[in-house]
Amino acid sequence: MTKVRVRFAPSPTGALHIGGVRTALYNYLFAKKCGGDMLLRIEDTDSARFVPGAEAYIIESLNWLGIKIDEGVGVGGSHAPYRQSERKEIYLQYVNQLLDGGLAYKAFDTPEQLEVKRTEIKNFQYDASTRGQMINSLTLPKKELEKRIADGEPFVVRIKIEPDEDITVHDLIRGDVTINSSIVDDKVLYKSSDGLPTYHMANIVDDHLMEISHVIRGEEWLPSAPLHVLLYKYLGWENSMPQFAHLPLLLKPEGNGKLSKRDGDKLGFPVFPLDWNDPKSGEKSSGYREAGYFPEAVVNFLALLGWHPGGEQELFSLQELIDSFSLDRVSKSGAKFDYEKAKWFNHKYLQAKTNEEVAALFLNEHPFTDNSQAFIAKVVTVVGMVKERVNFVSELWEQTSFFFEAPTTYDEKTVKKRWKEDSPALMQELITVLEGIEDFSVSNSEEVVMNWITQKEYNTGAVMNAFRLAVVGEGKGPHMFDITSLIGKEETITRLKRAIETIK
Ligand code: GLU
Numbered sequence: 079m080t081k082v083r084v085r086f087a088p089s090p091t092g093a094l095h096i097g098g099v100r101t102a103l104y105n106y107l108f109a110k111k112c113g114g115d116m117l118l119r120i121e122d123t124d125s126a127r128f129v130p131g132a133e134a135y136i137i138e139s140l141n142w143l144g145i146k147i148d149e150g151v152g153v154g155g156s157h158a159p160y161r162q163s164e165r166k167e168i169y170l171q172y173v174n175q176l177l178d179g180g181l182a183y184k185a186f187d188t189p190e191q192l193e194v195k196r197t198e199i200k201n202f203q204y205d206a207s208t209r210g211q212m213i214n215s216l217t218l219p220k221k222e223l224e225k226r227i228a229d230g231e232p233f234v235v236r237i238k239i240e241p242d243e244d245i246t247v248h249d250l251i252r253g254d255v256t257i258n259s260s261i262v263d264d265k266v267l268y269k270s271s272d273g274l275p276t277y278h279m280a281n282i283v284d285d286h287l288m289e290i291s292h293v294i295r296g297e298e299w300l301p302s303a304p305l306h307v308l309l310y311k312y313l314g315w316e317n318s319m320p321q322f323a324h325l326p327l328l329l330k331p332e333g334n335g336k337l338s339k340r341d342g343d344k345l346g347f348p349v350f351p352l353d354w355n356d357p358k359s360g361e362k363s364s365g366y367r368e369a370g371y372f373p374e375a376v377v378n379f380l381a382l383l384g385w386h387p388g389g390e391q392e393l394f395s396l397q398e399l400i401d402s403f404s405l406d407r408v409s410k411s412g413a414k415f416d417y418e419k420a421k422w423f424n425h426k427y428l429q430a431k432t433n434e435e436v437a438a439l440f441l442n443e444h445p446f447t448d449n450s451q452a453f454i455a456k457v458v459t460v461v462g463m464v465k466e467r468v469n470f471v472s473e474l475w476e477q478t479s480f481f482f483e484a485p486t487t488y489d490e491k492t493v494k495k496r497w498k499e500d501s502p503a504l505m506q507e508l509i510t511v512l513e514g515i516e517d518f519s520v521s522n523s524e525e526v527v528m529n530w531i532t533q534k535e536y537n538t539g540a541v542m543n544a545f546r547l548a549v550v551g552e553g554k555g556p557h558m559f560d561i562t563s564l565i566g567k568e569e570t571i572t573r574l575k576r577a578i579e580t581i582k
Pocket of ligand 1: 277296
């Protein structure tokens with residue numbers, strides 16, 4: 079058995095889409111499951127689409143998610159360089175091999191000439207049926223060909239595809255996919271203008287030289303796969319061809335079509351791992367990290383978009399994902415993106431953290447001047463009381479502010495509903511009751527207040543709702559006596575007094 083070696087091979091054309099992140103993740107899970115290596119190769123041969131900062135963004139995204147690269151850009155390795163723009167000479171050698179073997183040819187057609195053909199011939203494609211009418215090394219007289227080359231006229235190298243042959247791609251997810259070579263055009267493999275190969279050529283040469291065993295990538299690359307199979311054959315590498323696995327698309331939440339950045343903007347969720355400001359377009363995109371997601375939650379969520387090991391389990395650590403991953407459980411059909419589910423995962427990962435951990439994260443986002451041990455202990459207790467109500471650390475302040483600051487306003491609706499004519503008098507009496515309590519613990523203060531309510535035959539709801547409004551400022555929050563015992567007797571009474579004076 080040859081060693082499993084997979085690659086993630088993004089093009090640095092902008093922020094890495096969340097679908098691309100899933101591709102990287104599946105590559106990583108598969109490699110680690112098999113004890114193999116994960117490579118990062120940057121496919122930057124299309125200089126027109128190159129975007130500065132995109133490579134750094136990709137690396138930072140993978141780091142954040144814990145997808146560790148064994149070999150490649152940013153890490154190094156024995157097959158360096160891993161940036162395709164730095165491998166020009168390597169590709170040229172194989173382009174020449176194809177030309178010498180008559181498996182490729184040089185074409186001189188200008189964009190304008192190609193355009194003319196497109197209008198002349200319906201569904202024009204540069205292939206065996208048309209190449210005889212075009213300007214290339216197969217049609218030009220020897221003299222003219224030599225002159226054009228000597229003059230440095232720009233040309234492209236095209237693969238010469240024989241018509242009417244079946245090409246079969248063995249796909250580990252889809253099974254055998256067979257197409258006829260007549261529908262494949264003579265794709266451009268190399269451009270003399272910049273001395274760079276195109277994606278197809280560079281991709282195949284590198285997968286071969288880097289000893290890639292499995293090509294796991296998005297479904298959008300499936301149409302290129304027959305050409306890739308042919309290229310392996312033409313280059314004499316048939317016997318070391320990697321295995322293919324084309325992953326299902328990530329679909330819009332409604333399930334129609336591919337998930338796009340626009341869907342995210344429209345529905346208010348990120349489709350990128352990190353925030354990104356595109357230096358070319360000036361466009362801003364929001365990321366999962368900045369939206370407050372834990373990387374473990376994003377990994378868990380993404381792993382299950384298109385794959386499931388069977389059974390009921392939904393929460394998986396990265397190691398558990400590795401242990402249970404297999405390509406044969408990747409679905410063939412597209413996976414619908416479910417943003418509510420993403421939030422659910424984050425909620426679960428938040429609950430799984432200890433109160434101390436959540437408090438530390440909260441304090442990091444929301445610093446206080448008091449750093450005493452007693453205060454931090456209070457924060458730990460407070461976040462423990464409310465964490466079940468939130469999905470994100472950033473939502474904690476909204477749920478806990480009244481533990482730290484007295485309300486300055488009172489929610490109008492709650493006032494209307496809960497603050498009755500007799501409320502001020504009731505609260506005044508409650509103050510007297512509270513003043514008399516020595517042990518202000520949750521259980522004792524609750525017992526004393528409840529006894530008072532029973533003795534006086536008051537309505538518990540009427541008292542407690544007004545009490546909550548006075549202390550919290552609205553109708554929400556955890557158990558009342560948990561709140562009062564934490565903020566203390568003095569503060570509770572001060573808040574009651576202020577409510578009596580302020581609420582009309
Ligand atoms: N550079 C291609 C991309 O941007 C790689 C496709 C492949 O994995 O072969 O996704």
